[in-house]
Amino acid sequence: MKNQIEQLKRAKNAVILAHYYAPAEVQEIADYVGDSFYLAKIAKQSNADIILFCGVQFMGESAKILSPNKKVLMPDLTADCPMAHMVAYGVIEEMRAKYDDLAVVCYINSTAELKCKSDVCVTSSNAVKIVKALPNKNIFFIPDHNLGSFVAKQVTEKNIILNDGCCPIHAAITASQIKLEKDKHPKALVLSHPECEAEVLALSDYIGSTADIIAYANNSKATEFIVVTEDGVDYKLITDNPNKHFYYPNPHPCCADMKLNTPGAVLSVLEKEDKEVIVDEDVRKRALLPLERMLELAK
Numbered sequence: 483m484k485n486q487i488e489q490l491k492r493a494k495n496a497v498i499l500a501h502y503y504a505p506a507e508v509q510e511i512a513d514y515v516g517d518s519f520y521l522a523k524i525a526k527q528s529n530a531d532i533i534l535f536c537g538v539q540f541m542g543e544s545a546k547i548l549s550p551n552k553k554v555l556m557p558d559l560t561a562d563c564p565m566a567h568m569v570a571y572g573v574i575e576e577m578r579a580k581y582d583d584l585a586v587v588c589y590i591n592s593t594a595e596l597k598c599k600s601d602v603c604v605t606s607s608n609a610v611k612i613v614k615a616l617p618n619k620n621i622f623f624i625p626d627h628n629l630g631s632f633v634a635k636q637v638t639e640k641n642i643i644l645n646d647g648c649c650p651i652h653a654a655i656t657a658s659q660i661k662l663e664k665d666k667h668p669k670a671l672v673l674s675h676p677e678c679e680a681e682v683l684a685l686s687d688y689i690g691s692t693a694d695i696i697a698y699a700n701n702s703k704a705t706e707f708i709v710v711t712e713d714g715v716d717y718k719l720i721t722d723n724p725n726k727h728f729y730y731p732n733p734h735p736c737c738a739d740m741k742l743n744t745p746g747a748v749l750s751v752l753e754k755e756d757k758e759v760i761v762d763e764d765v766r767k768r769a770l771l772p773l774e775r776m777l778e779l780a781k
Contacts, residue, residue: 503714557747568647
């Protein structure tokens with residue numbers, strides 16, 4: 483199957499991008515592995531005619547928004563992110579009516595339509611930096627209340643209004659699960675994603691995006707870590723650090739949508755080119771603006 487995929491990639495000038503949460507066997511065959519924003523930038527910079535994005539819907543959309551002249555495919559178009567939809571358009575309009583000096587800050591983990599209604603996008607890596615850089619006093623942070631709350635603690639000079647959305651996988655992780663792992667592995671450092679609940683973050687030695695967690699583990703002199711994010715990241719952590727040990731909350735945090743990206747699905751979509759990401763051109767142009775503003779503010 484790997485050989486077939488390689489042959490099709492060369493024949494069709496395709497590139498395979500895989501998110502850290504995709505299954506290990508998909509990360510193994512990918513040309514690039516990373517978080518959603520890194521992969522969208524790679525898609526834009528690539529000379530490939532076909533971008534095969536092994537992730538969830540909003541990631542494929544972001545790649546298409548930034549790379550409109552390339553064919554963007556996904557192994558499974560039903561792979562979705564519940565959090566990407568977790569804010570009503572009416573709530574955004576209510577907030578704009580209520581606050582004169584308001585910026586709607588949209589986590590990149592959101593639909594193209596939500597990006598259209600936002601002033602700027604952010605990632606978990608640059609959210610604090612960008613919110614600080616905005617001239618607005620009032621910030622409506624959508625859709626994730628956990629990342630928004632984390633940002634609010636770092637940017638106390640602003641009035642950050644939170645939305646009632648979350649990543650179901652990260653939000654399901656409890657402080658008691660982390661305490662159990664700490665009891666079993668007392669020397670292990672706790673590395674957590676800011677999409678987790680506040681009581682989990684309070685037990686953490688380091689809080690950062692998936693890419694930041696990997697970098698921290700790679701650079702740390704510690705050899706044991708409790709990793710508080712989706713367990714797909716284990717492939718990269720072990721590949722980079724074969725002599726270190728990584729533990730996860732029990733049960734392991736696992737995104738079923740991400741696991742829809744299988745080698746068989748990759749081969750099928752490369753053969754048929756039948757699962758193309760389509761973004762309405764008007765939506766694409768409007769959603770591009772907050773993404774471009776993010777690029778500018780994150781410099």
